[in-house]
Amino acid sequence: MTAATHSPSFPSEAESADAVLLGLDPEQREVATTLRGPVCVLAGAGTGKTRAITHRIAYGVRSGVLQPASVLAVTFTNRAAGEMRGRLRALGAGGVQARTFHSAALRQLQYFWPRAVGGELPRLVERKIQLVAEAGARCRVRLDRNELRDVTGEIEWAKVTQTVPGDYPAAAHKAGREAPRDAAEIAQIYSAYEQLKRDRVMIDFEDVLLLTVGILQDRHDIAETIRAQYQHFVVDEYQDVSPLQQRLLELWLGDRDDLCVVGDASQTIYSFTGATPDHLLDFRNRHPQATVVKLVRDYRSTPQVVHLANGLLGQARGRAADHRLELVSQREPGPEPVYAEYADEPAEAEGVARRIRDLIKSGVPAGEIAVLFRINAQSEVYEQALADAGVPYQLRGAERFFERQEVRRAIAELRSAARFGANDPLLDDVVELPAQVRAVLSANGWTPQPPAGSGAVRDQWESLAALVRLAEDFARARREVTLADLVVELDERAAAQHAPTVQGVTLASLHAAKGLEWDAVFLVGLTDGMLPITYAKSDDQIEEERRLLYVGVTRARLHLTLSWALARSPGGRASRRPSRFLNGLRPGSLGGGPRSTGGAGGIERGARRRHRGPVLCRVCGKTLNDAGEMKLMRCEDCPSDMDEGLYERLRDWRAEQAKSLGQPAYCVFTDKTLMAIAEAAPSDGGELAMISGVGGRKLERFGADVLAICAGQEPGEADGGDA
Incomplete structure (x- = not known):
């Protein structure tokens, strides 16, 4: 066979390399062909960053500039690493290593441990929480399941920020962390945990990074061996690197600069794990000769979705906001984002379920629809609404509401209390259903006020609070209900949610949705206090909440709905306001909104009620966020015009009612409600x-009775029983 006959089937190396560049836009092509020196790719959501960097590696391999075995591509999840390996194989660069930081470090540690330390590598801790529990016991600190998760998270944060136990209290305070226990206690448990690992010759995943860093710092011969092996590095999601991962990357590189990093500071949403965009934003300072390429052509979302995403970031403040990317949609125009306001949370969930059912009927696959919320505890009402509407769903990144351990345990306790009835000491003299539920759940971690901060303890409280609210709504909807009736209702709800999950609508938290995309996205529960969440206090925390909403918006390809409820439950006071992040973006809000072509744009009034706007202090006019202050319609510090005599008469009346009902006084009215009256x-x-x-x-x-007292009269002879 002559060369002329076989050359069309077997292109030259150069032709093969150029073929990799076909279909890339100019900026992606620049990324793919810039193979030497430091390269920083600033890639907005939906701009094809993975395509750009995989084609870059494949182009380098096919052109002979890069040897496959000399390239290490690093990303943050096993899923992303697997996707990258698949794309590289399809492009003819199958010999390239694509791993997570931990996977790459563990591989090196296993290989070099006998040479650097001697003997076998210590065993990896399989259940870190169990070891933390033992450490707590050694310190005479009893931690429940959720506190264990939170304390474990604090230890992990300390290790990735290279904070030793003795420095933890000061470091946590400086970082503004909401510690689940006293910082000194956590430092003590952290120290005991480290000692337990040493005693048992064990290491955890953070140790994998720490030990690899230690060996590369101390053993220059080993460091040079690794540097001879890997001469070219690509790091995806660079905005999410921790200080420890950055240090490991620097040791892999040595004095070289053959590095390509890819990231977007506007998608930094994991700072609570130690991630920081500073390494991305400071890249030009560390590498003055770096080539910087910006990917802003958005191939995922319509111009309408992209316009909203850009507007959201346009209001942002801080360092990450100063480096935001203005996306330019490459898709045909689509429907305007829909803003939907509802009277209460069940109405919001039912409205979302109806719209989803309509989308599915119009031809949108259920698997291409997502409902995204701020915290997992919000899922229950949407699970129920979709089940009632006959729409299949799947819960991503969390257990179904009725499968959560604290929910299962709480229902078991309620079932037991219903079975034993008056013989249950928790229910002595408590006759009202919601009060009974609160009494039972108080033994399982529910308190009238939520715990401070975020984490597993807060998640558990939110789940139990959802059960309390469900009991309140159930009692409001039906007369003379018993605890046994509620248990039957809970069992029926749990059974109804065993819907098929294949190709179902995705229910997920905003954090769990990172890296994913759908044709239709519903962003729900967008009220101040939920997004931004109540415990986001500092400017940096508020801005991270804004970025979280930005991530949610940019998950949508075509249909986007943003919704909120003015009250928690039917008949409740409409004291909530839409998220401040939507101000100036949604039609009718201060500052105008995105352009509207009519039709689907604008605000849908799901409950057909007037929007009440922000709750303002009636004394000083300040916007109120605290639930207690909103109840009083004034700041706690503002002067009260309360009739003290009326308040005392109401308190006396409440005490008599509580005594006759055999309930705590707050079951009649709380102090704040009496003050408001x-x-x-x-x-x-x-x-x-x-x-x-x-x-x-x-x-x-x-x-x-209350109106009679307010009118200066004696209350009627009613005994407070059911009317």
Whole structure:
């Protein structure tokens, strides 16, 4: 066979390399062909960053500039590493290593440990939480399951930020971390945990990085061996590297600069794990000769979705915001984002379920639809609404609500209490269903006020609080219900959610949605206090919450709906306001909104009720966020015009009612509700019903007495029983 006959089937190396560049846009092509020196790729959401860097590696391999075995591509999840390996194989660069930081470090540690230390590598800790529990016991600190998870998270954060036990309290304070226990206690447990590992000759995953760093720092011969093996590095999601991972990368590189990093500071949402965008933002300072390429052509989302995403970042503040990328959609125009306002959370969930059902009927596959929320505890009402609508769903990144351990345990306790009834000491003299549920769940970690900060303890509390709210709504909807009735209702709800999950609508937290995309995305529960979440206090924390919403918006290819509820439950006071992040973006909000072509754009009033706007202090006019202050309609520090005599008469009346009912006083009205009543001095049922904490059932039961007291009269002879 002559060369002329076989050359069309077997192109030259140069032709083969150039073929890799076909279909790349100019910026992606620049990334792919810049094979030497430091390269920083600033890649916005949906701009094809993985395509750009995999084609870069393949082009380098096919052109002979890079040897496959000399390239190490590093990313952050096994899923992303697997996807990268698959793409590289398809492009003819199958010999390239694509691994996570931990996987690459563990491989090196296993190989060099006998030479550097001698003997076998210590065993990896399989269940870190169990060891942390033992460490807590050694320190005479008892930790429940959720505290264990949170303390374990603090230890992991300390290690990736290279903080030793003795320095943890100061470092945690400086970083503004909401520690689940006293910082000194955590430092003590951290120290005991490290000692336990030494005693048992074990290491954890953070040690894998720490030990690899230690060996490369101390053994220059080993460091040079690795540097001879890997001469070219690519790091994806560079905005998420921790200080420890950055140090390892520097040791891999040595004095070379053959490095390509890819990231987007506007998608930094994992700072609580130690991730920081500073390494990405400082790349030009460390490498003044670096080639910087910006990928801003968005191939994922329509111009309407991209316009909203750009507007969201346009309001951002801080260092990451100063380096934001202005995306340019490459898709045909689509529908405007929909803003939907509802009276309460169940109405919001039902409205979302209806819209999803309509989308599926119009031809959108269920697997191409997602409902994204801030915390996993929000999933229950959407699980129920989708199940009621006959829409299959799957929960990503968390257990289904009724499968969570704390929920299963709580229902078992409620079932036991219902079975034993009056013989249960927890329920002595408690007759109202919600009060009974609160009494039972208080033994399982529920408290009237949420725990400080985030983490597993807060997640557990949110799950139990959802059960309390469910009991309140159940009692409000049906008369004379018992604890046994509620248990039956819970069992039925759990059974109804055993819907098929294949090709189902995805329910996920915003954090779990990172790196994914769908044709239709519903961003739900967008109220101040949920996004940004209540415990986000500092400017940096608030801005990370904004970036979290940005990540949610940019998951949508075509359909995007943003919704919120003005009240938690039906009949509740509409005291919530839409997320401040939507100000100036949604139609009708301060500052205008995105361009509208009519049709799907604009605000849908899911409950057909007037938007009440932010809750303002009636004394100083400041916007109120705290639930107690919103109940009073004023700041705690602002002067009160409360009628002290009226308040005392209400307190005396409440004490008598509580005694006759055999319930705690707060089961009648809380102190804050009494204060709000005494300040408002309502003259009729309508005014009384507007006060937060006075629901329909309490209005019916206690309204006549309260109005009589407010009018300076003696309450009627009603005994407070059911009307």
